[in-house]
Amino acid sequence: MAENINWYPGHMAKAGRQIKEQASLCDLILEIGDARLPRSSRNPQLKQLIGNKPSLLVLNKADLTGDEEQRRWLAFFRDRKQPAVFASAARKKKGLKDLDQYLDREYRALCERLKERGRRPRPLRIMIVGIPNSGKSALLNAMVGANRVKTGNKPGLTRSLQWVRSGDHLELLDSPGILWPRLDDQNAALALAAVGSISRDACSEEDCGWFLLNWLKDQRPEVFRERYRVEEMPEHAEELLEQIARNRGMVRKGGIREEETYIMLLKEYREGKLGKFMLELPE
Ligand SMILES: Nc1nc2c(ncn2[C@@H]2O[C@H](COP(=O)(O)OP(=O)(O)OP(=O)(O)O)[C@@H](O)[C@H]2O)c(=O)[nH]1
Numbered sequence: 001m002a003e004n005i006n007w008y009p010g011h012m013a014k015a016g017r018q019i020k021e022q023a024s025l026c027d028l029i030l031e032i033g034d035a036r037l038p039r040s041s042r043n044p045q046l047k048q049l050i051g052n053k054p055s056l057l058v059l060n061k062a063d064l065t066g067d068e069e070q071r072r073w074l075a076f077f078r079d080r081k082q083p084a085v086f087a088s089a090a091r092k093k094k095g096l097k098d099l100d101q102y103l104d105r106e107y108r109a110l111c112e113r114l115k116e117r118g119r120r121p122r123p124l125r126i127m128i129v130g131i132p133n134s135g136k137s138a139l140l141n142a143m144v145g146a147n148r149v150k151t152g153n154k155p156g157l158t159r160s161l162q163w164v165r166s167g168d169h170l171e172l173l174d175s176p177g178i179l180w181p182r183l184d185d186q187n188a189a190l191a192l193a194a195v196g197s198i199s200r201d202a203c204s205e206e207d208c209g210w211f212l213l214n215w216l217k218d219q220r221p222e223v224f225r226e227r228y229r230v231e232e233m234p235e236h237a238e239e240l241l242e243q244i245a246r247n248r249g250m251v252r253k254g255g256i257r258e259e260e261t262y263i264m265l266l267k268e269y270r271e272g273k274l275g276k277f278m279l280e281l282p283e
């Protein structure tokens with residue numbers, strides 16, 4: 001079994017303090033979660049950082065999930081009066097339709113408020129926050145229509161806060177991905193690692209790969225036939241791993257290349273090669 005998973009290095013604590021400072025300057029907070037984990041990718045301490053600022057939950061990487069599960073989650077959030085949209089920075093403007101519409105309305109509402117007070121319009125100031133690797137920087141670039149901030153498939157890439165202007169209507173603040181000091185739900189922590197939001201220093205590929213293998217065996221067994229030519233599901237996950245490794249030629253004298261097999265499984269999962277599905281649904 002895995003060691004207790006926690007990932008809250010000094011730079012995250014620092015980013016948290018800076019986010020708290022900047023929140024008061026913003027009109028709106030975009031909380032970027034991972035669409036595959038609409039519950040577990042939300043920071044339970046966000047409220048303490050942003051206070052009463054209005055926020056919109058943006059579940060990014062929606063291209064890796066199914067339409068029906070998205071509808072179920074939207075209904076769930078609607079019932080709880082939590083504004084939420086699905087988005088896909090990877091699909092550029094096409095993936096931002098609902099987000100753009102929401103921001104248009106917010107901008108017009110801001111202009112109205114300013115007008116009532118006899119003031120001139122100014123851009124809507126938006127802070128982008130969320131867990132590492134959820135696509136915050138990619139989303140900012142997609143909104144601006146240019147590569148203004150660095151993105152990459154590695155949690156913890158962005159290290160400082162950065163304002164970027166987008167047209168006449170928006171000012172966007174990118175921020176470093178942060179988690180929280182204690183990941184109480186260790187299953188959620190493994191799922192966060194599986195989608196790529198926790199550094200491999202804090203959770204190894206063997207550990208989150210093992211979690212993903214077992215989750216798929218339970219919830220999506222057809223994946224193994226379709227993708228890894230496993231004709232008959234073995235009883236134990238160890239045997240399943242072995243079959244996958246053998247079918248992919250990941251063997252060495254005396255056994256399989258275990259770590260390599262986990263890395264391959266995680267990579268193909270993260271790239272969406274195993275299909276479009278979430279790791280959690282509303283209760
Ligand atoms: N499939 C898919 N991948 C995406 C999407 N948006 C971003 N990515 C990928 O996710 C990875 C992380 O993107 P970033 O924008 O760097 O993530 P971030 O949230 O800024 O990460 P940190 O700065 O580390 O907190 C990159 O490899 C992106 O290409 C999306 O909508 N769909």
Ligand SMILES: [Mg+2]
Pocket residue numbers: 136137138150151157158175176177
């Ligand atoms: Mg970033």
